[in-house]
Amino acid sequence: MHPLELAGAALLLVGAAFFIAGTLGILRFPDVHTRLHALTKADNLGLGFVVVGLALNADSVADVARLAMVWLLALAASATACQLIARTALRGDESGGSRA
Amino acid sequence: MRVAAPVPDHLLDGLIAVTMLAMAWRLMTDPNLYRAIVLFVALGLFLAISWTRLAAPDIALADAAIGAGLTGVLLLDAIGHWDPSSTSMVVRRAELLQSVLLRVAPPRLSRVPAMLAVGGLAAVLVVSVGELPVSEGLRQVAHVNLGDSGVENPVTAVLLNYRGYDTWLEVVVLLLALLCVLVLRRSATLTGPEMPPFSPALSALARVAVPVALVIAGYVYAQGAHSPGGAFQAGAVIAAALVLLSLAGIPSLGLLRPVASRIAAVAAPAAFLAAIALTTTDGAVLEYRGTTAKAAIYLLEAAVAVGTAVTLLALFAASAPGRADEPGARPS
Numbered sequence: 001m002h003p004l005e006l007a008g009a010a011l012l013l014v015g016a017a018f019f020i021a022g023t024l025g026i027l028r029f030p031d032v033h034t035r036l037h038a039l040t041k042a043d044n045l046g047l048g049f050v051v052v053g054l055a056l057n058a059d060s061v062a063d064v065a066r067l068a069m070v071w072l073l074a075l076a077a078s079a080t081a082c083q084l085i086a087r088t089a090l091r092g093d094e095s096g097g098s099r100a
Numbered sequence: 101m102r103v104a105a106p107v108p109d110h111l112l113d114g115l116i117a118v119t120m121l122a123m124a125w126r127l128m129t130d131p132n133l134y135r136a137i138v139l140f141v142a143l144g145l146f147l148a149i150s151w152t153r154l155a156a157p158d159i160a161l162a163d164a165a166i167g168a169g170l171t172g173v174l175l176l177d178a179i180g181h182w183d184p185s186s187t188s189m190v191v192r193r194a195e196l197l198q199s200v201l202l203r204v205a206p207p208r209l210s211r212v213p214a215m216l217a218v219g220g221l222a223a224v225l226v227v228s229v230g231e232l233p234v235s236e237g238l239r240q241v242a243h244v245n246l247g248d249s250g251v252e253n254p255v256t257a258v259l260l261n262y263r264g265y266d267t268w269l270e271v272v273v274l275l276l277a278l279l280c281v282l283v284l285r286r287s288a289t290l291t292g293p294e295m296p297p298f299s300p301a302l303s304a305l306a307r308v309a310v311p312v313a314l315v316i317a318g319y320v321y322a323q324g325a326h327s328p329g330g331a332f333q334a335g336a337v338i339a340a341a342l343v344l345l346s347l348a349g350i351p352s353l354g355l356l357r358p359v360a361s362r363i364a365a366v367a368a369p370a371a372f373l374a375a376i377a378l379t380t381t382d383g384a385v386l387e388y389r390g391t392t393a394k395a396a397i398y399l400l401e402a403a404v405a406v407g408t409a410v411t412l413l414a415l416f417a418a419s420a421p422g423r424a425d426e427p428g429a430r431p432s
Contacts, residue, residue, distance in 0.1 A: 069312075073309065073312065076305055076308060076309060077305065077309070079301075080301045080302060080304070080305040083299070083301040084299060084301060084302065087299065
């Protein structure tokens with residue numbers, strides 16, 4: 001296989017490993033805040049690796065730019081969602097129980 | 101992308117199919133409604149993946165944006181309204197029927213009529229699909245006339261030229277749905293009440309994401325002529341941007357006069373009516389070719405994009421529960 005394809009495949013596998021680690025974190029961590037931590041940090045890094053792996057085999061510079069934009073937008077969205085969920089969970093704990 | 105795929109296609113598709121079925125089962129049997137809705141959104145994304153596997157990226161885009169994204173938001177708003185302590189007439193009737201069935205037959209047996217009906221219908225469908233005549237359909241005709249249709253993307257040609265009449269009816273259905281929601285919620289305006297800013301993080305995200313979303317929407321709209329994309333997808337992206345602004349408490353359409361949003365909501369059906377009026381000859385409705393077709397398609401697509409965006413925003417604005425109380429302190 002072409003070395004670029006090999007490197008791309010390896011990076012995709014590393015990204016997948018990060019996603020699996022993040023999912024394990026969601027399943028095993030005890031409360032909302034630690035689970036959010038696993039979800040956002042591991043998944044964003046995993047997505048970054050996947051994006052780099054795909055970018056190595058992209059057809060054009062425009063494709064690489066689009067992949068990078070996907071990663072940046074996902075980063076922004078998940079960071080904001082994480083903050084909002086953590087804030088709501090904190091308020092929910094303080095006011096005594098969240099709704100089902 | 102020229103990466104060799106090590107996983108055979110059937111394995112990947114089989115995994116996707118099994119995951120979707122498991123997810124659908126899980127979300128139907130989950131007593132926690134919030135979790136069920138999250139699973140529904142995830143299922144919508146898997147649907148988008150399967151559309152891509154079926155080589156239908158236009159539908160994948162629309163399904164991910166509207167089917168998974170916006171519908172998920174509307175469902176979350178719905179359970180925000182729902183007060184579990186009150187029992188409505190519908191719920192009471194369903195419980196009565198269930199209790200009658202349980203009295204007549206033991207619990208396991210009461211499912212048999214439903215299983216027979218579903219099994220029978222499934223059998224009929226499988227047999228009918230097996231007996232369908234083998235035919236190319238109209239694919240050949242569609243491709244042959246693509247040069248005349250004004251665009252290079254066959255999906256756009258079908259949606260806005262060959263079957264423009266059906267698209268007109270679709271946008272009218274969308275408008276009817278909006279009217280029903282407005283009537284049921286007794287909304288005074290299309291854009292909903294003005295909300296206070298919810299969180300600085302959300303405002304920051306809105307300030308970054310909305311301009312990007314609008315550029316992406318314009319790109320998707322322009323690409324629809326020769327790549328996957330088009331009016332509905334662009335409208336969905338604009339709607340997402342407007343919903344984000346609304347969630348962040350930043351007034352967007354509310355700054356315009358109410359008549360402007362109303363005009364935007366009826367823009368798509370009105371544009372189609374104008375097109376019908378201008379292009380009807382004896383024997384042909386909505387027939388246009390060549391350069392006229394190109395112009396007509398671009399204009400109709402613009403109307404559909406704007407109309408879809410405003411309609412989806414209005415659907416969201418009509419169903420959002422009032423945020424008078426702080427999050428987390430809502431009575432349950």
